[in-house]
Amino acid sequence: MKSNPGGQIDVKAAIGRDRLIKTLWEAIEQQSLIITAERRIGKTTVIKKMQAQPLAGWVPVYQDLEGFHTATEFAMSVYKEIHEFLGAKGKVTRRAKEWFSAMGGSEIGGLFKLPEKANVHWKDVLTCAIEDLINENEANGTRLLFLWDEMPYLLANIVKREGEQTAMEVLDLLRALRQTHASLRMVITGSIGLHHVLATLKTKNYSNSPVNDMLAIEVPPLDDADAITLATQLIGGESLESPDVASAAAALAHAADCFPFYIHHIVKALKITGLAANPANVAKIVASHLVDAKDPWELLHYRTRIPNYYLNDQKSVLLLLDQLATQADAASVNGLLAMLKGASGFDDRERLLHVLSLMERDHYLKRDDGGGYRFRFPLISRWWKINRGL
Numbered sequence: 001m002k003s004n005p006g007g008q009i010d011v012k013a014a015i016g017r018d019r020l021i022k023t024l025w026e027a028i029e030q031q032s033l034i035i036t037a038e039r040r041i042g043k044t045t046v047i048k049k050m051q052a053q054p055l056a057g058w059v060p061v062y063q064d065l066e067g068f069h070t071a072t073e074f075a076m077s078v079y080k081e082i083h084e085f086l087g088a089k090g091k092v093t094r095r096a097k098e099w100f101s102a103m104g105g106s107e108i109g110g111l112f113k114l115p116e117k118a119n120v121h122w123k124d125v126l127t128c129a130i131e132d133l134i135n136e137n138e139a140n141g142t143r144l145l146f147l148w149d150e151m152p153y154l155l156a157n158i159v160k161r162e163g164e165q166t167a168m169e170v171l172d173l174l175r176a177l178r179q180t181h182a183s184l185r186m187v188i189t190g191s192i193g194l195h196h197v198l199a200t201l202k203t204k205n206y207s208n209s210p211v212n213d214m215l216a217i218e219v220p221p222l223d224d225a226d227a228i229t230l231a232t233q234l235i236g237g238e239s240l241e242s243p244d245v246a247s248a249a250a251a252l253a254h255a256a257d258c259f260p261f262y263i264h265h266i267v268k269a270l271k272i273t274g275l276a277a278n279p280a281n282v283a284k285i286v287a288s289h290l291v292d293a294k295d296p297w298e299l300l301h302y303r304t305r306i307p308n309y310y311l312n313d314q315k316s317v318l319l320l321l322d323q324l325a326t327q328a329d330a331a332s333v334n335g336l337l338a339m340l341k342g343a344s345g346f347d348d349r350e351r352l353l354h355v356l357s358l359m360e361r362d363h364y365l366k367r368d369d370g371g372g373y374r375f376r377f378p379l380i381s382r383w384w385k386i387n388r389g390l
Protein backbone atom coordinates (compact mmCIF):
# COMPACT_ATOMS: atom_id res chain seq x y z
CA MET A 1 0.00 0.00 0.00
CA LYS A 2 1.30 3.48 -0.90
CA SER A 3 1.35 6.28 1.65
CA ASN A 4 -1.42 8.80 1.13
CA PRO A 5 -1.51 11.24 4.03
CA GLY A 6 -4.76 13.18 3.97
CA GLY A 7 -6.04 11.93 0.63
CA GLN A 8 -9.29 10.08 0.14
CA ILE A 9 -8.26 6.49 0.72
CA ASP A 10 -9.78 3.45 -0.85
CA VAL A 11 -11.93 1.37 1.48
CA LYS A 12 -9.57 -1.54 0.89
CA ALA A 13 -6.69 0.64 2.16
CA ALA A 14 -8.53 1.41 5.39
CA ILE A 15 -6.90 -0.67 8.09
CA GLY A 16 -8.71 -1.84 11.22
CA ARG A 17 -11.80 -0.12 12.58
CA ASP A 18 -13.81 -3.34 12.34
CA ARG A 19 -14.64 -3.50 16.03
CA LEU A 20 -15.60 0.19 16.06
CA ILE A 21 -17.76 -0.21 12.97
CA LYS A 22 -19.48 -3.21 14.50
CA THR A 23 -20.24 -1.13 17.60
CA LEU A 24 -21.57 1.67 15.41
CA TRP A 25 -23.92 -0.66 13.51
CA GLU A 26 -25.16 -2.13 16.78
CA ALA A 27 -25.84 1.33 18.14
CA ILE A 28 -27.58 2.38 14.91
CA GLU A 29 -30.13 -0.38 15.48
CA GLN A 30 -31.33 1.68 18.44
CA GLN A 31 -30.73 5.33 17.63
CA SER A 32 -28.96 7.97 15.57
CA LEU A 33 -25.32 8.80 16.32
CA ILE A 34 -22.92 11.68 16.68
CA ILE A 35 -19.39 10.58 15.89
CA THR A 36 -17.01 12.77 17.80
CA ALA A 37 -13.25 12.76 17.35
CA GLU A 38 -10.19 14.85 16.91
CA ARG A 39 -9.37 16.23 13.48
CA ARG A 40 -7.62 13.93 11.06
CA ILE A 41 -8.15 10.83 13.17
CA GLY A 42 -10.03 8.92 10.48
CA LYS A 43 -13.74 9.79 10.89
CA THR A 44 -14.49 10.08 7.19
CA THR A 45 -12.66 6.82 6.50
CA VAL A 46 -14.84 5.06 9.08
CA ILE A 47 -18.15 6.28 7.66
CA LYS A 48 -17.01 5.68 4.07
CA LYS A 49 -16.26 2.11 5.07
CA MET A 50 -19.76 1.85 6.54
CA GLN A 51 -21.21 3.19 3.31
CA ALA A 52 -19.23 0.74 1.20
CA GLN A 53 -20.04 -2.27 3.35
CA PRO A 54 -23.46 -1.69 4.88
CA LEU A 55 -25.06 -4.15 7.23
CA ALA A 56 -27.86 -6.10 5.54
CA GLY A 57 -31.11 -4.15 5.56
CA TRP A 58 -29.54 -0.69 5.64
CA VAL A 59 -29.31 1.81 2.80
CA PRO A 60 -26.59 4.36 3.58
CA VAL A 61 -26.45 7.76 1.89
CA TYR A 62 -23.13 9.59 2.42
CA GLN A 63 -22.87 13.37 2.06
CA ASP A 64 -20.06 15.78 2.81
CA LEU A 65 -21.84 18.91 4.04
CA GLU A 66 -18.83 21.18 4.49
CA GLY A 67 -19.36 23.05 1.21
CA PHE A 68 -22.98 24.06 1.83
CA HIS A 69 -23.77 27.46 3.29
CA THR A 70 -27.54 27.72 3.51
CA ALA A 71 -30.41 25.55 4.67
CA THR A 72 -31.73 25.58 1.09
CA GLU A 73 -28.42 24.31 -0.31
CA PHE A 74 -28.48 21.53 2.26
CA ALA A 75 -32.09 20.61 1.52
CA MET A 76 -31.48 20.67 -2.23
CA SER A 77 -28.41 18.48 -1.93
CA VAL A 78 -30.37 15.91 0.06
CA TYR A 79 -33.10 16.08 -2.54
CA LYS A 80 -30.61 15.61 -5.37
CA GLU A 81 -28.96 12.68 -3.65
CA ILE A 82 -32.29 10.96 -3.07
CA HIS A 83 -33.53 11.78 -6.56
CA GLU A 84 -30.43 10.16 -8.08
CA PHE A 85 -30.56 7.24 -5.71
CA LEU A 86 -34.17 6.42 -6.52
CA GLY A 87 -33.66 7.27 -10.21
CA ALA A 88 -30.93 4.67 -10.44
CA LYS A 89 -33.41 2.09 -9.19
CA GLY A 90 -36.02 3.20 -11.73
CA LYS A 91 -38.06 4.95 -9.03
CA VAL A 92 -38.96 8.60 -8.65
CA THR A 93 -38.96 11.02 -5.77
CA ARG A 94 -42.68 11.31 -6.29
CA ARG A 95 -43.81 13.68 -3.54
CA ALA A 96 -40.71 15.81 -3.64
CA LYS A 97 -40.83 16.05 -7.40
CA GLU A 98 -44.46 17.12 -7.46
CA TRP A 99 -43.76 19.67 -4.79
CA PHE A 100 -40.62 20.85 -6.56
CA SER A 101 -42.44 21.42 -9.87
CA ALA A 102 -45.32 23.15 -8.13
CA MET A 103 -42.82 25.59 -6.60
CA GLY A 104 -41.49 26.45 -10.07
CA GLY A 105 -38.20 24.60 -9.60
CA SER A 106 -36.07 23.56 -12.56
CA GLU A 107 -33.51 20.87 -13.26
CA ILE A 108 -30.72 21.53 -15.75
CA GLY A 109 -28.08 18.88 -16.25
CA GLY A 110 -28.66 17.33 -12.85
CA LEU A 111 -28.58 20.72 -11.06
CA PHE A 112 -31.72 21.60 -9.17
CA LYS A 113 -32.78 25.19 -8.68
CA LEU A 114 -35.63 26.80 -6.85
CA PRO A 115 -36.81 30.33 -7.62
CA GLU A 116 -35.41 32.96 -5.21
CA LYS A 117 -38.74 33.57 -3.55
CA ALA A 118 -39.04 29.89 -2.68
CA ASN A 119 -36.11 29.99 -0.23
CA VAL A 120 -38.34 29.76 2.80
CA HIS A 121 -39.54 26.32 1.75
CA TRP A 122 -36.36 24.38 2.33
CA LYS A 123 -38.15 22.52 5.11
CA ASP A 124 -40.67 21.14 2.62
CA VAL A 125 -37.92 20.00 0.22
CA LEU A 126 -36.10 18.20 2.98
CA THR A 127 -39.20 16.62 4.46
CA CYS A 128 -40.66 15.46 1.12
CA ALA A 129 -37.38 14.05 -0.16
CA ILE A 130 -36.67 12.12 3.02
CA GLU A 131 -40.23 10.83 3.20
CA ASP A 132 -40.07 9.66 -0.43
CA LEU A 133 -36.97 7.68 0.33
CA ILE A 134 -38.38 6.27 3.55
CA ASN A 135 -41.55 5.13 1.79
CA GLU A 136 -39.49 3.41 -0.88
CA ASN A 137 -37.23 1.73 1.66
CA GLU A 138 -40.04 0.60 3.86
CA ALA A 139 -41.69 -1.00 0.84
CA ASN A 140 -38.47 -2.99 0.35
CA GLY A 141 -38.03 -3.72 4.05
CA THR A 142 -34.81 -1.67 4.14
CA ARG A 143 -33.88 1.25 6.38
CA LEU A 144 -32.35 4.57 5.52
CA LEU A 145 -29.11 5.79 7.07
CA PHE A 146 -27.78 9.28 6.38
CA LEU A 147 -24.04 9.57 6.89
CA TRP A 148 -23.60 13.32 7.19
CA ASP A 149 -19.97 14.32 7.34
CA GLU A 150 -19.05 17.76 8.72
CA MET A 151 -22.54 18.64 9.92
CA PRO A 152 -21.20 21.16 12.50
CA TYR A 153 -19.49 23.04 9.63
CA LEU A 154 -22.78 23.23 7.78
CA LEU A 155 -24.49 24.61 10.88
CA ALA A 156 -21.70 27.12 11.48
CA ASN A 157 -21.94 28.17 7.82
CA ILE A 158 -25.70 28.62 8.14
CA VAL A 159 -25.23 30.70 11.29
CA LYS A 160 -22.82 32.95 9.40
CA ARG A 161 -24.90 33.30 6.24
CA GLU A 162 -28.49 33.11 7.50
CA GLY A 163 -28.29 33.53 11.26
CA GLU A 164 -28.77 31.40 14.34
CA GLN A 165 -32.51 31.06 13.86
CA THR A 166 -32.18 29.08 10.62
CA ALA A 167 -29.52 26.79 12.10
CA MET A 168 -31.86 26.08 15.02
CA GLU A 169 -34.68 25.30 12.59
CA VAL A 170 -32.47 22.83 10.69
CA LEU A 171 -31.61 21.03 13.93
CA ASP A 172 -35.22 21.01 15.07
CA LEU A 173 -36.49 19.70 11.74
CA LEU A 174 -33.94 16.89 11.69
CA ARG A 175 -34.95 15.90 15.21
CA ALA A 176 -38.63 16.00 14.27
CA LEU A 177 -37.95 13.78 11.25
CA ARG A 178 -36.09 11.29 13.42
CA GLN A 179 -38.99 11.21 15.83
CA THR A 180 -41.64 10.88 13.16
CA HIS A 181 -39.91 8.11 11.26
CA ALA A 182 -38.84 5.27 13.51
CA SER A 183 -36.78 3.64 10.75
CA LEU A 184 -34.75 6.75 9.88
CA ARG A 185 -31.21 7.08 11.22
CA MET A 186 -28.60 9.80 10.96
CA VAL A 187 -24.89 9.62 11.68
CA ILE A 188 -23.34 13.04 12.07
CA THR A 189 -19.60 13.60 12.18
CA GLY A 190 -17.56 16.71 12.36
CA SER A 191 -14.11 18.05 12.97
CA ILE A 192 -15.49 20.92 15.01
CA GLY A 193 -17.42 19.77 18.04
CA LEU A 194 -21.17 20.10 17.67
CA HIS A 195 -21.19 21.29 21.29
CA HIS A 196 -19.49 24.53 20.20
CA VAL A 197 -22.16 25.23 17.59
CA LEU A 198 -24.90 24.45 20.12
CA ALA A 199 -23.23 26.75 22.65
CA THR A 200 -23.37 29.59 20.08
CA LEU A 201 -27.06 28.92 19.54
CA LYS A 202 -27.73 28.86 23.28
CA THR A 203 -26.41 32.42 23.54
CA LYS A 204 -29.32 33.33 21.23
CA ASN A 205 -31.86 31.77 23.57
CA TYR A 206 -32.05 28.40 21.90
CA SER A 207 -33.28 26.18 24.68
CA ASN A 208 -34.07 22.97 22.77
CA SER A 209 -31.92 19.86 23.06
CA PRO A 210 -31.83 18.97 19.38
CA VAL A 211 -29.45 16.02 19.68
CA ASN A 212 -30.32 14.50 23.04
CA ASP A 213 -31.91 11.54 21.26
CA MET A 214 -28.55 10.76 19.61
CA LEU A 215 -25.71 8.72 21.05
CA ALA A 216 -22.18 10.14 20.95
CA ILE A 217 -19.44 7.67 20.04
CA GLU A 218 -15.81 8.61 19.77
CA VAL A 219 -13.36 7.48 17.08
CA PRO A 220 -10.06 6.81 18.87
CA PRO A 221 -6.67 6.40 17.20
CA LEU A 222 -6.08 2.94 15.68
CA ASP A 223 -5.57 -0.04 17.98
CA ASP A 224 -1.87 -0.78 18.49
CA ALA A 225 -1.95 -3.91 16.35
CA ASP A 226 -3.75 -2.13 13.49
CA ALA A 227 -1.37 0.83 13.63
CA ILE A 228 1.55 -1.59 13.34
CA THR A 229 -0.17 -3.42 10.46
CA LEU A 230 -0.68 -0.12 8.66
CA ALA A 231 2.96 0.88 9.19
CA THR A 232 4.13 -2.55 7.98
CA GLN A 233 1.99 -2.40 4.84
CA LEU A 234 3.15 1.13 4.03
CA ILE A 235 6.82 0.24 4.54
CA GLY A 236 6.30 -2.68 2.15
CA GLY A 237 4.14 -0.70 -0.30
CA GLU A 238 6.73 2.08 -0.56
CA SER A 239 9.55 -0.51 -0.84
CA LEU A 240 11.47 1.17 1.98
CA GLU A 241 14.74 -0.41 2.87
CA SER A 242 14.46 -1.79 6.40
CA PRO A 243 16.82 -4.04 8.39
CA ASP A 244 13.97 -5.02 10.74
CA VAL A 245 10.48 -4.20 9.53
CA ALA A 246 8.80 -5.32 12.76
CA SER A 247 10.79 -2.95 14.98
CA ALA A 248 10.50 -0.10 12.45
CA ALA A 249 6.72 -0.54 12.22
CA ALA A 250 6.34 -0.66 16.01
CA ALA A 251 8.45 2.50 16.37
CA LEU A 252 6.41 4.19 13.66
CA ALA A 253 3.04 3.33 15.23
CA HIS A 254 4.24 4.44 18.64
CA ALA A 255 5.78 7.71 17.41
CA ALA A 256 2.51 8.54 15.63
CA ASP A 257 0.38 7.88 18.74
CA CYS A 258 -1.39 5.37 16.46
CA PHE A 259 -2.93 8.20 14.37
CA PRO A 260 -3.11 6.69 10.87
CA PHE A 261 -2.64 10.14 9.33
CA TYR A 262 0.75 10.62 11.01
CA ILE A 263 1.79 7.06 10.14
CA HIS A 264 1.17 7.84 6.45
CA HIS A 265 3.16 11.08 6.83
CA ILE A 266 6.18 9.45 8.45
CA VAL A 267 6.36 6.76 5.76
CA LYS A 268 5.97 9.36 3.01
CA ALA A 269 8.82 11.40 4.51
CA LEU A 270 11.07 8.32 4.81
CA LYS A 271 10.37 7.63 1.16
CA ILE A 272 11.06 11.20 0.02
CA THR A 273 14.28 11.54 2.03
CA GLY A 274 15.46 8.08 1.00
CA LEU A 275 16.02 7.04 4.61
CA ALA A 276 15.77 3.42 5.69
CA ALA A 277 12.85 2.48 7.91
CA ASN A 278 14.32 1.99 11.39
CA PRO A 279 13.48 3.43 14.82
CA ALA A 280 16.24 6.06 14.70
CA ASN A 281 15.11 7.45 11.34
CA VAL A 282 11.48 7.43 12.45
CA ALA A 283 12.46 9.54 15.47
CA LYS A 284 14.44 11.87 13.20
CA ILE A 285 11.47 12.41 10.85
CA VAL A 286 9.05 13.04 13.70
CA ALA A 287 11.40 15.56 15.33
CA SER A 288 11.81 17.46 12.05
CA HIS A 289 8.07 17.45 11.30
CA LEU A 290 7.18 18.82 14.71
CA VAL A 291 9.34 21.91 14.16
CA ASP A 292 8.49 22.32 10.47
CA ALA A 293 6.94 25.75 9.92
CA LYS A 294 4.91 24.36 7.03
CA ASP A 295 3.04 22.27 9.61
CA PRO A 296 2.78 19.08 7.52
CA TRP A 297 0.77 17.30 10.19
CA GLU A 298 -1.78 20.13 10.45
CA LEU A 299 -1.22 20.58 14.16
CA LEU A 300 -1.52 24.34 14.30
CA HIS A 301 -5.28 24.15 14.62
CA TYR A 302 -4.77 22.94 18.20
CA ARG A 303 -3.52 26.48 18.83
CA THR A 304 -5.49 28.59 16.35
CA ARG A 305 -8.94 27.33 17.34
CA ILE A 306 -8.52 28.30 20.98
CA PRO A 307 -9.74 31.93 20.68
CA ASN A 308 -12.78 30.66 18.81
CA TYR A 309 -13.59 27.80 21.11
CA TYR A 310 -12.86 29.38 24.46
CA LEU A 311 -13.58 33.10 23.96
CA ASN A 312 -13.20 34.62 27.46
CA ASP A 313 -11.22 31.69 28.82
CA GLN A 314 -8.51 31.57 26.19
CA LYS A 315 -5.80 32.94 28.46
CA SER A 316 -6.51 30.28 31.08
CA VAL A 317 -6.56 27.55 28.42
CA LEU A 318 -3.11 28.57 27.16
CA LEU A 319 -1.73 28.64 30.70
CA LEU A 320 -3.22 25.19 31.43
CA LEU A 321 -1.79 23.64 28.27
CA ASP A 322 1.60 25.27 28.83
CA GLN A 323 1.67 23.88 32.34
CA LEU A 324 0.59 20.37 31.36
CA ALA A 325 3.01 20.19 28.43
CA THR A 326 5.92 20.85 30.76
CA GLN A 327 5.08 18.55 33.65
CA ALA A 328 5.51 14.80 33.48
CA ASP A 329 2.76 13.85 35.94
CA ALA A 330 -0.96 14.44 35.80
CA ALA A 331 -2.07 17.68 37.48
CA SER A 332 -4.77 17.94 40.11
CA VAL A 333 -7.56 20.51 39.86
CA ASN A 334 -6.23 22.24 42.98
CA GLY A 335 -2.73 22.31 41.55
CA LEU A 336 -3.98 23.84 38.31
CA LEU A 337 -6.07 26.41 40.19
CA ALA A 338 -3.04 27.43 42.25
CA MET A 339 -0.98 27.76 39.06
CA LEU A 340 -3.63 29.96 37.41
CA LYS A 341 -3.94 32.11 40.51
CA GLY A 342 -0.20 32.70 40.58
CA ALA A 343 0.06 33.33 36.83
CA SER A 344 -3.02 35.46 36.16
CA GLY A 345 -4.96 36.00 39.37
CA PHE A 346 -7.70 33.62 38.11
CA ASP A 347 -9.45 32.16 41.16
CA ASP A 348 -12.76 30.60 40.14
CA ARG A 349 -12.86 26.86 40.82
CA GLU A 350 -16.24 26.29 39.19
CA ARG A 351 -15.15 28.05 36.02
CA LEU A 352 -11.94 26.03 35.95
CA LEU A 353 -13.92 22.77 36.22
CA HIS A 354 -16.10 23.88 33.32
CA VAL A 355 -13.10 24.82 31.17
CA LEU A 356 -11.33 21.54 31.96
CA SER A 357 -14.36 19.51 30.96
CA LEU A 358 -14.59 21.44 27.68
CA MET A 359 -10.90 20.78 27.07
CA GLU A 360 -11.60 17.10 27.58
CA ARG A 361 -14.45 17.20 25.06
CA ASP A 362 -12.14 18.94 22.60
CA HIS A 363 -9.58 16.14 23.01
CA TYR A 364 -6.84 18.27 24.55
CA LEU A 365 -6.95 16.54 27.91
CA LYS A 366 -7.85 13.31 29.59
CA ARG A 367 -8.36 12.44 33.22
CA ASP A 368 -6.60 9.59 34.93
CA ASP A 369 -8.18 7.33 37.57
CA GLY A 370 -7.04 9.62 40.36
CA GLY A 371 -8.84 12.58 38.74
CA GLY A 372 -5.66 14.31 37.55
CA TYR A 373 -5.43 15.92 34.11
CA ARG A 374 -2.84 15.37 31.40
CA PHE A 375 -2.62 15.82 27.65
CA ARG A 376 -4.78 13.29 25.83
CA PHE A 377 -2.13 12.58 23.20
CA PRO A 378 1.59 12.54 24.13
CA LEU A 379 2.51 13.62 20.61
CA ILE A 380 0.37 16.75 20.86
CA SER A 381 1.89 17.54 24.23
CA ARG A 382 5.33 17.28 22.69
CA TRP A 383 4.34 19.50 19.76
CA TRP A 384 2.71 22.05 22.07
CA LYS A 385 5.91 22.37 24.06
CA ILE A 386 7.95 22.94 20.90
CA ASN A 387 5.43 25.26 19.29
CA ARG A 388 5.17 27.42 22.40
CA GLY A 389 8.92 27.48 22.94
CA LEU A 390 8.59 26.03 26.44
Ligand SMILES: Nc1ncnc2c1ncn2[C@@H]1O[C@H](COP(=O)(O)OP(=O)(O)OP(=O)(O)O)[C@@H](O)[C@H]1O
Residues within 6 Å of the ligand: 004, 005, 006, 007, 008, 009, 013, 014, 015, 016, 017, 037, 038, 039, 040, 041, 042, 043, 044, 045, 046, 190, 191, 230, 260, 261, 262, 264
Ligand atom coordinates in the same frame (compact mmCIF):
# COMPACT_ATOMS: atom_id res chain seq x y z
N1 LIG B 1 -8.31 3.19 8.87
C1 LIG B 1 -7.34 3.78 8.20
N2 LIG B 1 -6.36 3.07 7.55
C2 LIG B 1 -5.38 3.70 6.89
N3 LIG B 1 -5.24 5.03 6.82
C3 LIG B 1 -6.17 5.80 7.42
C4 LIG B 1 -7.25 5.22 8.14
N4 LIG B 1 -8.01 6.22 8.64
C5 LIG B 1 -7.43 7.37 8.26
N5 LIG B 1 -6.32 7.14 7.53
C6 LIG B 1 -5.37 8.16 7.02
O1 LIG B 1 -5.65 9.37 7.69
C7 LIG B 1 -6.07 10.37 6.75
C8 LIG B 1 -7.22 11.15 7.36
O2 LIG B 1 -8.35 10.31 7.48
P1 LIG B 1 -9.82 10.89 7.41
O3 LIG B 1 -9.95 11.85 6.28
O4 LIG B 1 -10.74 9.74 7.45
O5 LIG B 1 -9.86 11.67 8.79
P2 LIG B 1 -10.95 12.68 9.33
O6 LIG B 1 -11.01 12.45 10.80
O7 LIG B 1 -12.21 12.57 8.56
O8 LIG B 1 -10.23 14.06 9.02
P3 LIG B 1 -10.87 15.55 9.05
O9 LIG B 1 -10.89 15.95 10.48
O10 LIG B 1 -9.92 16.37 8.25
O11 LIG B 1 -12.24 15.44 8.45
C9 LIG B 1 -6.42 9.60 5.48
O12 LIG B 1 -6.18 10.39 4.35
C10 LIG B 1 -5.44 8.45 5.53
O13 LIG B 1 -4.18 8.87 5.11
Ligand SMILES: [Mg+2]
Residues within 6 Å of the ligand: 043, 044, 045, 149
Ligand atom coordinates in the same frame (compact mmCIF):
# COMPACT_ATOMS: atom_id res chain seq x y z
MG1 LIG C 1 -13.28 14.00 7.52
